[in-house]
Amino acid sequence: MNTSTSLRSSRGSVLFQLLPPLLAVTLFVGVGLMHVTSRVLVVGVGYELSRLEQENHDLLRQNDALRVELAALKNPARLERVAREQLGMVSPPAGAVITLPSSTARSAERPAAPSRAQPTLTAAREARP
Numbered sequence: 001m002n003t004s005t006s007l008r009s010s011r012g013s014v015l016f017q018l019l020p021p022l023l024a025v026t027l028f029v030g031v032g033l034m035h036v037t038s039r040v041l042v043v044g045v046g047y048e049l050s051r052l053e054q055e056n057h058d059l060l061r062q063n064d065a066l067r068v069e070l071a072a073l074k075n076p077a078r079l080e081r082v083a084r085e086q087l088g089m090v091s092p093p094a095g096a097v098i099t100l101p102s103s104t105a106r107s108a109e110r111p112a113a114p115s116r117a118q119p120t121l122t123a124a125r126e127a128r129p
Contacts, residue, residue, distance in 0.1 A: 072078065083089040
């Protein structure tokens, strides 16, 4: 019994002596794994940020191009050309357009009446006798 008691005490003593270094190594490995994991996540977020910045830049460039295209499509000269060439519209005959006073002058004189002004362009088939 004496030998088993001394083995137990020596085994316990060895475990007790190895426990602190074992815990320290485990702690260092855990901290190292957390550090590597966090760095990998940071790099991944950096790549995602870079991709989103590039996408934002591309969308801003596309938005600018669409604004230029919209301005070109709203150009009055282009609209008149399309009305004449593609829609077959012509300018109205003299006297067919009635010009009303501006809204500020009209509101000072009397309440506004519904406008019955003719459009400035009419269909070509309507203008022919």
